[in-house]
Each structure stands twice: as C-alpha cells, then as structure tokens.
Amino acid sequence: MSWTFECEARLGTSLVARRHRLSNGLCLVSVVDHSAPIVAYQSWFSVGSRHEQEGRTGMCHLFEHLMFNETKSLPVGEFDRQIEAIGGDTNAATWVDWTFYRASIPKDALGLIISLEATRMTELVLTPKVVEAEREVVINERLQCIHDDVDGFAGQELFRHAFETHGYRWPTIGWMDDIKALSIPDMEQFYADYYAPNNLTLVVVGDFEESELLASVEDKYGALVSSNVSPPDSAPEPPQLGERCHSYKKPVNSARVLYGYKAPPQGHADWPAISFACQLLSGSASAPLHRELVVHRELASSISCEVMPFRDASLIELSATATREHTLDELQEAIDTELGALADKPIPQSEVDKVANQVETEFWGSLTTVDGKAESLGHYQCVHGDFRALFSMAESLAAVTAEDVRRVLSTYFTESTRTVIRIEPEA
C-alpha cells in the first residue's frame, strides 16, 4: 500500500473522519458510517472560477458539465446510465474555489463509482458535438439563473463592481461571450492541468470498510500521474477606498438592494466573528434587522446577511427586498441607521447566547446526512487544506464574544468598503 495516514478527528458522537494520502498526491477523507446502506462519494478538485482568466471565464463550470459525457471506454450517457441503473444519483457543483462531483450510491456500488470516477479523470473525450450541446445547456442555464433572475443578476453585478483585479469579479458560470468562445483545445489544456490526483480530494462517507476503500481507490487512482501545474493565485485586490453604488431598472415587482462589504478570507481569525455577527443581525425572526425592518416598520419583506466562505478576501452580502409601500431609499436609510446603532452600543450577552445556540444547531443540522457530512469535510479540506478546520470553525464560533461582534460590526460594516447594487422596477 502506498497510502500515508495523516490525521483523524471525531465527527459527532460515534464517527471518526480520517485522512490518507497516496504517493501521487491524491487526498482521501473517509468516514465509516453504517447507519444506512448507502455511500456518499465526492471528488473535490481544487479549481474554481477564481483560477480562470479574462476572456476564458466559465471554463470550470462548462467543463464540469462535460465531465458527464463520453470517455474512451464509455459512450455518451453511459456514466449516468450505470449510476442510475443501481438507484444512484450524481451531480456536481462549481464555485469560486472548487469544483466537486458527488455521487450518492447504494453501498454495493462503491467499486463501480470508484472505477467510473477514476476513468473520467483521464479518459474524457471532447467531441465538437458533445461540447456544443453542453455549451447550449450552459447558455440556457445562464439565461435562467442570471438574465431572467433578478437575484442572480444582482449577485453578478455585486462581485463585478466590488472586485477590480481578483478572479472573484466574474460569475462562476462565466460571461456569455466567453462561454460561447471557449475552445476545445483550451478545455483539453484545462483538463490536463487541473484534473490531476495532486489536485483532488476524495471524500467518502457511508457504509463500507476502510481497508477495502483504500485498496480500491489505490487500485484505480494509484497509477494516475501528478500535474506540475499549480493553480495560479489571483491578483491581490487593492483596498477599496470609497463606496461604489450602481442602480438598475429591471422588470421586477419588488425593489431590492444588495450590499457587499469587504470581508477577510474564511481562514482569517475574524471570519467566525463576522459569520456570527451576520447570524445575529438577520438570521432569525428576532434578529435586530429582521425585527426592526420586516416586523416593526414593514419596510422590507425579507432581509438576509451572510459572509462568503471563500479562500481569499471576499464579501459580506446583505440583501433586502422592499415592501410595496416603501422605497429603496427608505429601506437603505433604515438599514444604515440600524447597523450604525448596533455597532455603537454593547451587544447584550443574551443575544450572543442566542446566536451560539443557533450556530450549534446549524452545525449539527449540516451533518445529518452522509452527503452533508461529505460536503462539509470536502469544502474545508479543499479551501483550508485540512478538513479539521470544520471543527475548529465550530469551536471558534462557539467562542465568539459580545465584544468580538461589536468590533467586527464597526470594522467591516463600513460604507467606504462597500458596494451597493440597487434594483428598481421599470416604470
């Protein structure tokens, strides 16, 4: 065996997550869970839209679609057919820092999925017919998720204006012109560069024996050759020195505003406190922004706040939708007033205790299913290089104090580092 055991950590009351690495760099995080005869098998590649370049945006996402097509040994459609024939389900997701492929399979099919996944890592065939059909699907996906979806459009515009140099400034699905122009040679180079064992983390959670998993994975992936290409770092983003505001008229019923405050990377010491503060602001019915703007004054029909879990510095997104009786100006003024007031006064300990309970509940809720466990472990292993960051994040969140919240509110929720996207109905 050419596996190296690296570490382990408890997951819940009775499970253990363990990490091994093959000599070609492939990382494997596994959790044996016999509670149901199923397995979550996920392949996390450390490549996302931030690794793309101007003019070739959308490559990661389009390529993710193409991975479900023909290989040298399997005709088009055979990958899905073999998975569905045994009752399994597959899908994939691409975001700024990663691309992951998930399969939920009955336990008896573990050998099948290992073989299928290893095969499509090296034997994918990109024919013009398949590429053009999939490109058309992605174009329609973009129409659906951004052109005709006001929230998708607002999110795209927020990142486009908030970032000047970093790869976070384009949408993961890519710009329409770029999607139409991506070439097969570009795709083949992308495949060779990034779909390599040293850029892959396998996360396997479910009903299997670890020794058998290790043997099977080594058998199918052990001979794969590492890639020499390391993902390029995005150009560092210069400090934002003033508010950026952009307004749009769209055929919508309700006006809405989206703020993006500059935030540190997920690995930064302040990130847990910011995440905690977001939950405190609007994460429940009794949260101050929700209570004041939605319940008491009925300025907004909804309001939400979250910090992006990205590898590099990103944004705190705060979004609100105005009710029919009120304008965006009224809503924005109220949001700013509330945020200012919260940052200026001590946060009651009862509010901190409340959010600590919410965060704990949410943490366990995300680990209820084998897919949920695998996704959490995969994100932290891929973005932070260590799945145990999931548990240290939970500990950091539990340790956030009232003073931490007040400090991050006054430090990060500042007008000079925010970008504002306003969407109002056309006349």
Add this chain to the structure above:
Amino acid sequence: MKCILEPAFDTPLVSFHISNRLGTAAEPIGSEGLVCHTAEMGFRGASFLDRNQFDEKVDSLGAGLGIGTRRDYLTLRGTCLLRHLDTLFDLAVSTIHLARFEQEEHEQLLRETRYELDDLRDDDASVAHRFLNRYMHPGHVYCRTALGTEQSLATITREQSRDLHAKLFRHSDLILGVAGAIDDEKLAKLASRLPQDTEPAPYPTPSITPPPLAPRRRLVLVDKPNREQCQVAMGHLAPAYGSPAHDQMQVAETAFGGMFTSRLMQEIRVKEGWSYGANCSMNRALGSHGLQMTMAPGADVCPLAIARTLELYSELHEGGLRQEEFDFTRSYLQGSAAFERATANQRLFRKIQEEVYELPMGFADGFAARLTDMTVADVNDAIRAHTKPEALCVVVVATASSMLPKLESLGWDAIEVVAFDSY
C-alpha cells in the same frame, strides 16, 4: 392520537412533528389562503407571549419551529438541540391551544402575505407553478392557491380564522412523531402535554373528487416583460397516492422525466441543449393531484421544446414503455429506496405520510417489493389510462407579444393570455 418514534443517536439534534388531518383543501371557496393564514397565526402570539416574545423565546433556543401546509394536512415541525426539547415542545403546544389571535397581528400577517405574493412574482418558476396549479383542473380543491390571492385575502377575518384554528388540531386526529435521542417513555410524556380537554366538532371533510373537465389542450401564456428565457410547466391530474395506479404511474413518470437518463431529459437537454433541466414529477395527495413536466428553454427555442415535449408525451401515451426501459426504471427505483429512508427524519416523514394518507404501516417501504411484482404491461395499462396528452394544460411564462405568434401554431383547443401579476 398516534405516536411515532424514530430513534437517532448520531447527533444531539431532535425533531418533532405534530400533524393533523386537515389541510388547505378544506378552505371554503373564495377564502383561499385561510388555512395558511390560520396556521401561521399560532406563531403570532400564544399564551403569555406576544409575537416578539414568542420569536425571541424560540430563537434563544437556537431552534426552528414552523408549520408546513399541505393539501390534506398540516405539520407543526420543531428542530432543536436535545437539551431544549421540553421548552420548544411547550412553545409548539401553545401555538395549538393558546394562540392569541390579536387583530393587529391578523392584519399584519395579511399584509405580509401580500408582500410574499409580490416577491413570488419575481420568480418565474414560482409564477409558472402557481398558474399551472390554477388552470390544470379548475374547480378541483387541490387546484386552488394555498397562499391566497389579493381578493381572497381581503375576505379573511380574524373571527373566521380563529374559529377554524380551534378545529385544525383536534386531539383525536393528531399524529405526534419524534426523531432523535429519546425513548418511548419520553415520547409518552411529550404526548401527554397535548391537551385533550377541547374536542370540537370535526370540520367538514372536503370533497377531493375533481369535477368533470372536458379534455382540451390549453395554452396559458403568462405575460411578463423582457423575458429572454421561458418557464414552462404543463400537466394534468394523476391518480391519488396509495392507489395501484399511482405506483404504476410512478414508474412511468420516472422513466419519462424522473432521471437524468429519462426520455425528456435526454431529448430536451442532452440531445438538443434547449433547457438546463427537463423533468416530470407527480404529487402525493389523498385525491387526484398533479402530474407535471417543467423546463426552462430560451425564448428562441421555447416553441421547439414545447412541441417536442408534446410529441414525446403522445408517444408515451400511445406506445408506453419498452421492456428494457421498464426494467431499468424499476432497478433505479428499487436501488434509490435506501436514500429515502437513510435518516431518522426521513423515516419519520414516511410514517407520518402513511398515517395522513390513510395507508397501511410500511406502505412506503413496501414500494420496492410491489415493484418486483409489477410488469411492463401493468405500467403501460396505467399510462394509457392516466396520461392525457389531449388534456394537458401548458403554462408558459414569457413575453406574450413575441411568444404568442410562435406558439399559436402548436395546436391548442384554447389559448389564454394573462398578466403575471393577475393572480
């Protein structure tokens, strides 16, 4: 009252469900939205707590507490850390028995529902579903909006809502289910907190038999400005959950549009690239409810996508499934059954559905065995009887001025153009 326990010890979370046997189908005509409104009013002040105090109490536990409304039943669902179970459960019980129904909260909730309608209209897929539900089978209780309309919300009074609330959760109709690290003794203690002293006369059972409807293929074009892409939803009524025909149609629906390898997905997405998704699904309810197909093609290819789907559906009706297609789909459904009962919450949900749909215990888990006994001829008989290409209602959310001329020629018995904010 029926009690169900699904033990689970892997996390410190516990969930409880308190379900009844009366849902939105029970609403009087013209009062659409009444049941949702009434159910939600329980959270707008109960016992000694006003709305803000109630929210504060639930949130301080880090818990989730809400009510789900279905056609045939409601479920009050709570999720919390085990150490907070007693407190959250008492709060849940108070929403059932001690709701305050203050006029101010009643009026605010009606306004909030109107805001929800506003927001829904900015989501084209939701608009398509709302209009399909309305036009699929007019007159059927399941084809009325659960959320309500501007007009129906205006008719709802606090007294009407309060009277209904007293009858929604009759003790003898209740099903209490818990998933988590508790035992039977604890379950019994929780059950004892649901008071039995008030047992009002039962609410009139709604008729869930759909009225006759002439088989006409109808196009409802929901006009929305500047659409580059269309949301399409089409369907008709299908057999009630629990019937043999529903089992057989579940195979048909899955083979036609329930998998990535299904006919619809392969033709519309894989072969043509017209839409990111193209799916077929069937609702579960006590009576006949919808079988629907959905897709989101670009405006330029929308007529082609609809025409092809109609063609595929007619082919399914006339030719049924091939033996190998049936075998594949059966294998898929039997294999995927494990994912539907993998967690304690999933198992609990299935058991509660068996209760509210008046099905024998183990019915859901027995589907895999029933599939073993099923033949392709059984499924094709059901397809011939229950797929109705000539009676499809097709809803398209698009810009009517440009889309109508392209769709008119597809062969409709009736065409109606409606504004997206008209319902």
